Amino acid sequence: MMSGGGAFSRPVFAASLAVALLLGLVAGFLIGGGASGGVRTVTATSLLERRQTVTEQLTLIQTSTVVRESTLTVTRTETVQVERREPEVRYAKFFSLERGDGYAVLRDGLNRTVLLVRRGHSVPQGVKADIVVQVPVQRMVLMSATHVALIERLREYAPDVWDRVAGIMWGGSYRWFFPEVERRLSAGKLVDVGAAWSPDYEKLVALKPDLVVIYTFEGDPVRSKLDELKIPYVVNSEYLETTLLGRFEWIKLFGALLGLDDVTAKVFDLVESKYILIARKVSASMVTFGLRPVKVAWFSIYRGTIYVAGGQSYVANAIADLNAVYAFPDLRSTGGAQVSVEDFVARARDADVLVVSTDLLTSIEALTEELPQIAEFKAVREGRVYRFNSNIYQLGYMDTEGWFLDLASMLYPDLFPGHELSYFVAM
Amino acid sequence: MRARDLRIGYGRRVVLEDVSLEIEPGTLTLVVGPNAAGKSTLLRSLAGILRPLGGSVLIDGRGVHRMRSRERARSIGVVLTGRPQLSEMTVEEVVGMGRYPWTGALHILSRRDREVVEWAMEVTGTSHLRGRRISELSDGQLQRVLIARALAQEPRYLILDEPTTHLDAPSRIEVMRLLRDLAHGHGVAVVASTHELELALRFADRVVMVSSGSVKVYERPEEAVLDPEFLKAFSVGDAITLSPVTLSLEVMARRDEGAPRAFVVSGAGTGPPVFRALLRRGFSVAAGVLHRNDVDYHVATSLGLEVVGERPYFPISDEALRAAVELAVSSDLIVFTYPPIGPLNSGNLRLVEELVERGLEVYGVGADEAYGVPGVRYVGSVDELPLVRKRRISVAARRGVWSGTRCTSSSRTSSASSRDPSS
C-alpha cells in the first residue's frame, strides 16, 4: 500500500543502516568463529627441554548395585633432555634458530616451526614442525629488495650464492642498486615473477621453487595462494625488528637456508663487533671530551603531514646506542607515527641534527616549502640537516655497519673526521 | 463498487471528506472538477492505490484495501497519467503485461492469456500496432494501448486518471468513445477524470463533481448543468456560461462602459458570427428581435448580450418591436444580417423600415446581399463598417501603435455619442 511519499522514513533507514552494519560485524564474528585454515601454531619452547603434557582420560566403570560411570583425568609430564647449545640468534626477536645433528629448527616470522634438514640426512624423529625444508635450498624465490641485499652481502664470501636463487618478485617497481642483480635479471638467470602484492603465479609455479621467502600480514592473499598451490615458504619479518643488529641478524636465516651458516655467523660477528666499537668509541669520547649528548629528529614530510620514527623503532634505538637523544622517545611505536606540526616544531626546533627519512626532498628550500617553520630550527641554522640517499634501502641494509657509521658521523662529525657519508646526503 | 463515508488525503492533509458513491457495472462515470480539487486522490482511493484516512471502498462487500495486490488487480484496472519508461517494449508485450495478476512467477502467457490480450487489443483498436515499439506511437495510440493493458487484467472496474489530457481533439473523442463502448458494450464499470467539461457532459452516464473538499454526484449530466453550484465550480467569476441545451461553454462578453454599442438584427444563425466579430472589435452588442427558440437568441444570451426576445412560434409583437426600436436608437451602429424571413419574423423587416425612416443608418453585413432591403447599405464584412474602421484607427492612435492604417488627426475619443457614420 502506498502512502504519499517514500516507503521508508528517514530515521528508519538511518537506523536500519546502522543496525545492518552492526549485524554484519556481529554475524561475521559469530560465523567466523569456526574458521578453518590459518597457521597451526606449534611452540617448541626450546630444544633444551621439551615438556610434553599428556592428558589421559580413563573411564572407570564401578560394578555395584548401581552401575556408575566416572571419568578420571591423569596428567603426566615427560621431560626430555636434548642437546644444549647457546642460542644462535641474539638480537632478533622474530625468529630463532636452534641446531641439532644434521638439522636445525627455525622459528620464522609467523612463529611457524620450520625444520631445516641437510640433504642426505634423515628427518629427525619426534620434532614437530609446520614445514620441512631441505637445505641448502636450490631454487629460492625472494619477495623483497631487503632479502636481495642480504644475499648480496653473502656473495662476498660465496660468489655462487645467486645460483641458488631462481626468482624475485620485483615487477619493475623500483630501481636496483645491485649491478649483479640487474645483470642476472637481464640475462634471464634470475626471473622476475611480478610485483610482491600480486605475483604472476604461473611464472612462479613454472620456476618450480623449493622455497619462497615472503613477508606477510593477516589476510594476505599471496600467502593463502601459496598455501593452496602447496609452495613452501618461510616468513621473513625483519622489518618488525626494533634494533639495527636484530634486523641484520636475519642474514642468519638465509645462512641456514643456503647452507652458509659459518659464513653468516662470521659476517654477523663482524658487523656486531663494528657496531659495538663505534658505540663504545662514541660513549668513551663523550666521557673524555665532555661532549653534550646530541639531540636528533628523524622525520619525513609529505603534503604537510609529518611522520617520525617511533620511540621504540630501530632508528630510535640506534640513536640511543650512540648516546644521543631522540626527539620523540616517548612515542610508543616500533615503526613510524604521524605527529602534528605543532608537536614536531616544539620538539625538533632545538634538535642538533635533522635527518629527513626520504630521498624525495632534495634541498633545504624544498623542505622549507613543506614546512616554513623549519627555517628557524637550530639544525637548519647550523647546517646539520641530512636526507636519505636513494641507495639506503638496499645498500644501507646490506652494509648495516656502514649505516651505523654514517649515523655516528652525522651526530658526532668531530669524532669521525674525513668520513664520507654513503647512505645519507647532507642538505 | 461502493464507497462509504470516505475521508481521503495524504498524511495529515485531508483532501476530501464524507464521500459516498456507488459505481454500477456497465456505466461510465466521469469525474470533473477544478485543478487540485482532489480528482486524482479520489480515483486512487477507489482504485485501492491510496489508503483512505477513514471510511472504506467495497467491492461485493469486500474491502478493496484489504485485498491482496494480485486479487485486487483482477477486479480493478487502472490507467494513470504519464508516459511510462517503456520505449523499447512492443505493444503486444505491454498489453501482455496486463495479464500480470493471472500469470505465474515467470509471466509466461498461456493460450487463454493470449486470447485475452488479443481481445483487449481488438476492443481498443490497437491490434494493427502490435509489433510497434512504444516509442513509435502517438499520444493517442499510446493511451489506447495503456487502456488495453488495463483491460487485459479482465477487470470489472476500470479507473482512469485524465486519459484525455495531452491528446489532440480527435484522439480525445476517440478515447471517450472507447470508454463509453467499454462500459455499455462490455459491461465494464468505467470511472475517469477529465478536464473536458463538454465531453464529459456528452459522454457520461453520471457526473461526479469534486470541489472544495466535497463530492457531488449527478445521476444525469443535464442535472449538473442546471445546478448553479456546478457552474460556480467552473466559472471564472461570472464570465463563463454553460448552455444546458447545447452543453457548450461560452465566454461572456466583457461589459465595457465606454465601448460603442452595436445593435444587430438577425436570426436563424446569421447573427452569432457577427456578434462575435463585433465583440472582438471592442463593441458591446445588443440584438433583437429574436425568438427564444432561435439559435441566435441562445448564443446571444450565452454571450450575455442584451436581447429583445419574442415567444417561440409567435409573430413578433408590437411591444417587442417598440423595445427593439428603443434599443436600436440608443446604439452607435445598427447592423442587419439578412436572416431568412418568414411569417413569424417579418416583424424584423418592419423594424428595419422604422429605423430607416427615423434617419438611422442601417448596414447590411453578410457574405452577399441575400436580398435587398430599402435603406440598408450593404458593406460585406464587419470590418467595412465605418465605426469599426474608425474605432480601429483611433484605438490604434491612442495606443500609439503603428498599425499601417492612416492615422487621422481626429482627436475625438471614440465615444458612443456620434451616430453619424461619416464623421
Next chain:
Amino acid sequence: MRAFALPLLLASLLASVLASTAIGSVRVPLDTVVKGLLGIRVEGLASTVIDLRLVRTVAALLSGASLGAAGAILQSLFRNPLADPFVLGISSGSSLAIAATLIAGTGLGLISSYDPQALYVAGALGAFAVSLAVVALSSLVRSSLGLVLVGVMLGYLASGLTTLLVVTSDAERIRAFTFWTLGTFSASKWSVLTPVLPLALASLIASSLVAKPLNALLFGEESAASMGVSLRASRVGAVAVSASLVSASVVVSGPVGFIGLAAPHAVRLLLRSEDNRVIVPLSAVFGANLAILSDIAARTLLSPIELPVTAITSLFGAPTIVLLVLRRWGFR
C-alpha cells in the same frame, strides 16, 4: 536478433573460458589445455598452470555474472540507466563490511584468515545496508541523476570509513586492504570459490524471479501496484537479491566496477528489449564474458605486472557513462 542472442552469448562465453585457460605467461599448447579442461590427466606443470587459470576464470565468471545480473536489477529498480553496484556505492559498502569483519575479527582473534562464508554474510549485510539507504533516499530524490549522486556519496562514505579502519589499524593491515579496494581475480582460490558458488547460483536463479515485478515497475510504482505487484515485497526482494549477488562478487574478487553498468546496456542494445526476464539472465552471461576478457587483459597487457581489473573495466565503463549521459540529457 533476439532468437540468436542467447546461443551467441553462450558460445562467446565458452570461447572466453577457453581463451582464459589457454592464455598466460607460461606457454601451454592448446590441446593440452582442452585435455585439462575435459578432465583428462595432464602432466605436472601444465596441470598446475591450467588449474591456476581455471580458478581465475571461474572467479571471473562468478563475479561477472553476479555483477551483470545485479546491475540489470538495479537499473530496473531505480529506473536509472546509470545504476551499477559500484556507482551506487553498494560494492563499497560490501567491502566496508568485509573489511570491518576482517579487521575486527582478526583483531579479536576470531578469524585468522578469511573464512569465505563469514565474509559473504558480512558482505551481503553491507551491500544490503547500502542498498536500503539508496532505496530510502531514492524516494526522496526524484531525479535519476540525483540518485547516482547519492550512490556516489554513499560510496565515498563507505570508502572513507574503510580508510578510517585501515588508518587506525597497524601498518601491516594497510596492505591487506588495498586488496579490498581494488578488485582483482589474481588471488582467487578454490577454497573461497567453492563455498560461494552455490550462494551465487541461488542468487542468480532468484534474480530471474524478480524480473516479473521489475517489468511491472517500468510502468511506474502506482501503476505496478494496480497491476498486482506488492511494492514493498518486490522492492525488498530485488534489493536483497542484488545485495546477495554483489556480495558474492566482492568476496571472490573485491569490488570490480562497471561490469554491472555495461552488461545490461549491451544486452539491451543487442536485443532492443526491456523485458527483464530476458535482460537479467543475459546480463549475467554478458557480464561473465566481460569479466573474463578483462581478466585476460589485466594479466597479459603488462606481464608480469598485473593491472587491477577495475582499471580495465573502467576503460569501457567510463565512456559508457558519458555516452549515456549525453544521450539522455545532452546532445542527440
